[in-house]
Amino acid sequence: MATYRRGQSGGRRILIVSYHRVVGDFTGELQRSIPGLLISQETFRRHLEEAASAGYAFATLGEAVDVMNGAKVAKQDLCVVTFDDGYRDVYRYAYPILKQMGVPAIVYLPTDFIGTNRRFNHDRLFHLVNRAKQRRLKPYFSTLTGPALELMVPIMSGRKTASAALDDFIGEHSAGALVEVIGALEQELGGGPELLPEQGDIMGWDEVRRMAQDGFEFGAHTLGHTVLTLEPREVVEREILESKLAIEREVPIQVKDFAYCNGWYSDEIISVLKQHGFRSGVTTEDLLNRIGGDPFTLKRKVLWENFSIGMLGDYSPALTGCQFDDCFGLLGMSHPVPGRRAHLSRPVGGNHLSVVLDLSTREAT
Ligand SMILES: [Zn+2]
Secondary structure (H helix, E strand, O other): HHHHHHHHHHHOOOEEEEEEEEOOOHOOOOOOOOEEEHHHHHHHHHHHHHHHHHEEEEEEEEHHHHHOOEEEEOOEEEEEEEEEOEEEHHHHHHHHHHHHHOEEEEEEEEEOOOOOOOOOOOHHHHHHHHHHOOOOOHHHHHHOHHHHHHHHHHOOOOOHHHHHHHHHHHHHHHHHHHHHHHHHHHHHHOOOHHHOOOOOOEEEEEHHHHHHHOOOOOOOOOOOOOOHHOOOOOHHHHHHHHHHHHHHHOOOOOOEEOOOHHHOOOOHHHHHHHHHHOOOEEEOOOOOOOOOOOEEEEEEEEEEEEHHEEHHHHHHHHHHHHHHOOOOHOOOOOOOOOOOOOOOOOOOOOOOOOOOOOOOOOHHH
């Protein structure tokens, strides 16, 4: 399969993998966080070992782009490790392993969140839903209306798990609606500091600087984790340029790489990136990168813990190997979600302006 894929890629395979949170206590974290964003430190380490034994050499994103555009020739297949969103877990649990194994990586930062106590909307909602479940909230007898009711009824009636309901809900509602539902649930649950999740905290600039000193790369991921295909040109310009400048102000590096929020991109967005000196943009399209391919639509494989859990419920090296060799893609068993969108088109299902989630777990279904 590797040989076949190499032929399709035009020489060497360039595999870009994407993670969100790497955690110390996966079983514990699973009780309180969105599963599709999690991987345990141990499984993460095994992924790196598996990629190496499948013949991949770890490369920086810059090296991979150089190989794609023909400036360099790779002697081996390349694997690039990426992290989206700047979760502090990456600093705590992935960074030491990467450093120990000498594996480079790039972290994409939504800069308005860095160095703050803010949490992403999807993490806040998941936490609130869990609180509501613990308190056995009866949505029909509460003050909840509209979208909040739409989210809670399938969960409280047991028709959907919290993460499935949230995944569907976030795919269909604007960022504004999410904020509204957060407010409604907080009010219903009586307010209080325990309604903001402790987990899901974001790196501070000192942590970013420490990683940068060790040679790790950082890319921009907008200011406020904004889905740019849903925004007018002036917002796109601001989110791209100011997130780049924010990183460059704090860290002595030049930012040239970008990750599209939700994995969604358009020609307009790519032209703004080029205009501001970027060299690449990563998507969440689970497809092959080809030598000579467009560096502004880099394909990535989004991974989490369960991608390596076999039928017996424990870690499966064979399954991980299959993921790295893309057996499921080759067999037509996984269906990549295209990231290219018509600019300013609205997602299906209503008056939606923005979606704040990188959950690409649905790609596996
Ligand atoms: Zn993201």
